[in-house]
Amino acid sequence: MLDKKIITIAIDGPAAAGKSTVAKLVAKALNITYIDTGAMYRAFTWYALEKNVDCKNEEECLKLIPEIKIELKPNNIVLCNGLDVTRQIREPRVSSQVSYIASYKDIRLFLVEQQRKMAQKNSVVMDGRDIGTYVLPDADVKIFQIASVETRAVRRYDENVSKGIPCTLEEIENDVRSRDYIDSHRDFAPLKAAPDSVLLDTSYLTIEESVDKVLQIIEKKTGVTIDA
Ligand code: DC
Numbered sequence: 001m002l003d004k005k006i007i008t009i010a011i012d013g014p015a016a017a018g019k020s021t022v023a024k025l026v027a028k029a030l031n032i033t034y035i036d037t038g039a040m041y042r043a044f045t046w047y048a049l050e051k052n053v054d055c056k057n058e059e060e061c062l063k064l065i066p067e068i069k070i071e072l073k074p075n076n077i078v079l080c081n082g083l084d085v086t087r088q089i090r091e092p093r094v095s096s097q098v099s100y101i102a103s104y105k106d107i108r109l110f111l112v113e114q115q116r117k118m119a120q121k122n123s124v125v126m127d128g129r130d131i132g133t134y135v136l137p138d139a140d141v142k143i144f145q146i147a148s149v150e151t152r153a154v155r156r157y158d159e160n161v162s163k164g165i166p167c168t169l170e171e172i173e174n175d176v177r178s179r180d181y182i183d184s185h186r187d188f189a190p191l192k193a194a195p196d197s198v199l200l201d202t203s204y205l206t207i208e209e210s211v212d213k214v215l216q217i218i219e220k221k222t223g224v225t226i227d228a
Helices: 019-030 037-050 058-062 105-121 131-135 149-162 169-185 207-222
Strands: 008-012 033-036 070-073 077-080 124-128 141-146 198-201
Touching: 008 019, 008 131, 008 207, 019 033, 019 124, 019 207, 033 037, 033 105, 037 070, 037 077, 037 105, 037 124, 058 105, 070 105, 105 124, 105 131, 124 131, 131 141, 141 207, 149 169, 198 207
Parallel strands: 008 124, 008 141, 033 124, 141 198
Antiparallel strands: 070 077
């Protein structure tokens, strides 16, 4: 447990680097809230697809903002206009389109406002692409988590298979490469390491080792003792 009143931990990095797995376990160890910002962009994308809106058409996508309500509930449940879309937002059809949605400034501003509110009153571990650079620039701890493309593709493939989501390894690897490119080349709040972030390469680390490293970084940065 942390003894500081409100603490914010930002974990950024490219697609499928294991951020959410690590962030969830870190949040559990610290008994604080985990916020998966990628799930919000995914829920928006799911909604656009449901409405048969072309995710590459910015103007049409922006029109959806007033009619969409995304909620992150306990146990990582994601609601979109009250509907549980937790599973659907992980499907390849959403993954392949989400970077377009995430590149639209007005959609980002709409979701970032909600993300900042969530971190105002509670200690959080928030993962995403722009948390340390844009959403929470004053975060107490910033981690930039990376792993090789091959490692990330295999991890995401295994995760999808275990959840019964149909996909191929090739499809996942292409998706990861393409999302890396779009996420890091967009104009507004692109994926990049904050200058004051700590780089964590998990290519050769187990989940437990990655979590331990993050907890050590948190202890070092905040000066608190974690008895996880
Ligand atoms: O972490 P993820 O794979 O669930 O994220 C889905 C997409 O959302 C990802 O391709 C980039 C985008 N994203 C973003 O641009 N900014 C964030 N803070 C979180 C995710």
